[in-house]
Amino acid sequence: MSGAPARRAAGWRTTGHVLGRWAVLAAAVGLWEVWARQLGSSFFPPPSAIVARMYDQWFSGPAAHLFLTRDAIGNVLPSLGRIAAGLAIAVAVGGVAGVAIGRSPAVAGYLDPLLQFARALPAVTLVPVFIALFQLGTEMEVATIAFGTVWPILLNTIDGARSVDPLQMETARAFRLPGSQRLAKLIIPATMPRFFAGLRLSVSLALVLMVFAELAGSSNGVGYEMNNAQSSFDMTWVWATIVLLALLGNALNLLEQAVEHRMLGWHRGARGRTP
Amino acid sequence: MTEAAMLEITGLTRAFGPGTGHLALDGITLTVREGELVSIVGPSGCGKSTLLRCVAGLIRPTGGSVVLHGAPVDNVPDRLAVVFQDYSRSLFPWLSVRDNVALPLRRTQPSRAQRHAIALDALATVGLPDTAQKYPWQLSGGMQQRVAIARALACDPVLLLMDEPFGSVDAQTREDLEDLILAVRRDRQMTILMVTHDIDESVYVGDRVIVLTPGPGRVRADLPVALPAPRDQITTKELPAFVRLRTEVSRLVRGQEGRPGDSGGAEEPRRPADPRGGAGRAEYWGRERNRSRAARASQE
Numbered sequence: 419m420s421g422a423p424a425r426r427a428a429g430w431r432t433t434g435h436v437l438g439r440w441a442v443l444a445a446a447v448g449l450w451e452v453w454a455r456q457l458g459s460s461f462f463p464p465p466s467a468i469v470a471r472m473y474d475q476w477f478s479g480p481a482a483h484l485f486l487t488r489d490a491i492g493n494v495l496p497s498l499g500r501i502a503a504g505l506a507i508a509v510a511v512g513g514v515a516g517v518a519i520g521r522s523p524a525v526a527g528y529l530d531p532l533l534q535f536a537r538a539l540p541a542v543t544l545v546p547v548f549i550a551l552f553q554l555g556t557e558m559e560v561a562t563i564a565f566g567t568v569w570p571i572l573l574n575t576i577d578g579a580r581s582v583d584p585l586q587m588e589t590a591r592a593f594r595l596p597g598s599q600r601l602a603k604l605i606i607p608a609t610m611p612r613f614f615a616g617l618r619l620s621v622s623l624a625l626v627l628m629v630f631a632e633l634a635g636s637s638n639g640v641g642y643e644m645n646n647a648q649s650s651f652d653m654t655w656v657w658a659t660i661v662l663l664a665l666l667g668n669a670l671n672l673l674e675q676a677v678e679h680r681m682l683g684w685h686r687g688a689r690g691r692t693p
Numbered sequence: 694m695t696e697a698a699m700l701e702i703t704g705l706t707r708a709f710g711p712g713t714g715h716l717a718l719d720g721i722t723l724t725v726r727e728g729e730l731v732s733i734v735g736p737s738g739c740g741k742s743t744l745l746r747c748v749a750g751l752i753r754p755t756g757g758s759v760v761l762h763g764a765p766v767d768n769v770p771d772r773l774a775v776v777f778q779d780y781s782r783s784l785f786p787w788l789s790v791r792d793n794v795a796l797p798l799r800r801t802q803p804s805r806a807q808r809h810a811i812a813l814d815a816l817a818t819v820g821l822p823d824t825a826q827k828y829p830w831q832l833s834g835g836m837q838q839r840v841a842i843a844r845a846l847a848c849d850p851v852l853l854l855m856d857e858p859f860g861s862v863d864a865q866t867r868e869d870l871e872d873l874i875l876a877v878r879r880d881r882q883m884t885i886l887m888v889t890h891d892i893d894e895s896v897y898v899g900d901r902v903i904v905l906t907p908g909p910g911r912v913r914a915d916l917p918v919a920l921p922a923p924r925d926q927i928t929t930k931e932l933p934a935f936v937r938l939r940t941e942v943s944r945l946v947r948g949q950e951g952r953p954g955d956s957g958g959a960e961e962p963r964r965p966a967d968p969r970g971g972a973g974r975a976e977y978w979g980r981e982r983n984r985s986r987a988a989r990a991s992q993e
Contacts, residue, residue, distance in 0.1 A: 585779055588777075592749055592777075593844070594771070594797065594800060595799075603785070603788070684786050684830075
């Protein structure tokens, strides 16, 4: 068996597979287009109109601004910035506290009921509290995102840090690794797979929380824009915002996956080999 | 004896659980001389691994003492290295082979280049010169255990502890690794304590074979191995002396007395056998033998 033709055949199969999957999406959009045109309702504009509106609204700017319009810079970028800030706080707090709590079984035991309770609390219900604390604006929105996204990261990291293989810990002791190295070379890497499992959940949550917090009261952002679109009864604009959020969600997931892929190469490899 | 005693284990007892608890080791007394390779065999659950962990300072004995070079062991001593059975878990999958071997050196070697040089040297010693950049999980089981041995050797230990090091590799690899250990010991001055459940292995690599009783572990026999020095998987194992010794160890492990007039022997009255445990053990050993026989047959 020579490898190259077989690989090429497999490559074609993969390409065909990918094309096939995108074909389903294209067909669905096509059907939507036909249906919406026939319906002719202003509540359900056809996808072509939505895309045209998205282009006008956000992506028809000057080349010097990467084709972003003033509206995109004024609303989309602040929203992304809030997501980034909220997630950064959640990662820092959840990661550090998670490792610390996970490695001290007594503390983890005492805190468990509290953490489970806090996690079950829907973060959006705290928006009124955060509005009272921070007033309307970026701080309130970042606080909402951070508070909502910290739990998956924290709880997964606690679990990961708690379940570091005892034999690996014993190996570290047998080779007299000092505490700092036990942390840097064993506990943190061993916790990473669970940390990323939490981060994946948090990234999806962050988008929801961003929109909700901005709907509740904001002077800019995608949620603010959605509010504007809705109150001016411009349904094409509302739909354009919805599609934009879907695209942002996908982009954030891809970004998270790329980081995870890079950081956890060993994990995929090691898992692939273990029966 | 010309060599000095390096390791003295006196009345070592270890219980697990609250109160009197479950007794894993019951008064082990054992002296190991500088440069010796001592095999420790015994049925499953006799506390072999517990004994090794007490010597390594990983767990504290309930009673008795472990003295290394005249100093009591109460934490992991310097220049002691351990090879665990479960190589796939004791190597860190997120570190390359070289970084795994170099990791314990950080404490003593501030220079990164120096650490890498020592690691590469150790990898060459165990016959893996070209694996430094790979990850452990990209290697076969036997190669991973070689990496674990290299990690131990890189620490330049005076005392090397091995806990059933070759229990998870196939028969051919096991023989290669046994010879690797013998070669390493010839080239470097090291004292080795090796726990095994393979009787042939205990005799083949050992200068002495310590047979433990089923749990709680006591020393049932301490047998010198008088076999000629360069040992060979084929010719050593067909020597009448080898066959005699392995048969004797086998008897002792199964709970029978050594042949009358032999050295070692049980120095304590045998306790009435617990029929349930006894049957379990016989079955265990039968299974072990069949498995290793099957492994050997499949090799041929």
